[in-house]
Amino acid sequence: MLVDPNFDHTVVLVLDVDEDGALGVVLNRPSPVPVDEVLPGWDGVLSGPDVLFQGGPVGTDSALAVADLRGAGADDDEPVGFRRLFGSTGIVDLDTPTEIMAPALGRLRVFAGYAGWGSGQLEAEIEEGSWYVLPAAPGDLYDADPERLWARVLRRQPGELAWVSTRPMDPTQN
Template identity: 55%
Template sequence: MAGMEAAPVLTGRLLVATPVLTDPNFARSVVLLLDHDSQGALGVVLNRPTPVDVAAVLDGWAALAGDPAVVFQGGPVGLDSALAIAVVPGEETHPGPLGWRRVHGAIGLVDLEAPPEVLAGVLGGMRVFAGYAGWSPGQLEQEIAEGAWYPVECEAGDVSCVEPDRMWRAVLRRQRGPLAMLATYPDDPTLN
């Protein structure tokens, strides 16, 4: 249609769950979007650590994992598969090391089939995720329009936040304007 603008591509941005999003998979979640286009969207929940140590499931990768060195539940889809993201500082025009593919800025996907020693000393703040969050074409845009998500800028340190249980509030707190006020939203508003 003439005059219609395409929705902005949100790859590399964070989705912060609004207080109205009560789905247990996503309540108070912070999702890093790894891919967003006309075919849909894919991301990982950054603030859902599991009790499973990376060393227990991926031989050789634990030394490269950020603190806490546990597997995170990336979302409700594909829980039997693992993916990893990490930060590699440097220019976006530089391809980055073998075994790492840039997603946005300094954030990229780690090839868990590569030998870990190839990436040792190069990766910063690696996180391993079981599963991911996925949206069909138009679904994410609809959820944002319905007020389920706040799309905000991602900072490289978000990938390896050492206090994932405080991440939702921390990301909201650094926003400007009314969004920052939501960081004080009670866990259970009925007790307020």
């Protein structure tokens, strides 16, 4: 139902939802831009590929980093410059010096922009059938082959939803 090309065949990790709306990042749109060109020093912390990801159509002139803490449990203290979202995953303040953050981080991805929805917008899009809402699996955020992530996420689903993973980009050509 959603005809926005910004979200065609995307896997979006929803990071935050509250009464004002929702925020997420597109996981499967790597750009050709190396992170080191934009954020020198952070490339050594990345979970390849070492490029910026197109996180969404909003705020594309800014970067957002999502990371997992190295060996951290859900109740462990957060290092300076890290805000936990769920489990050991959180957002990294990229203004924090890498020498402070790097030892605490296990994996990291940097996104140019994000996906954002106003109050009730995402819920309405889900209700109209524009999104498949699925649980994230370990490794989705740091998938080594992000361009094939959409098909892999759908393929692991039970029943007919797995069939969607094989549909062509233009379903009328099926």
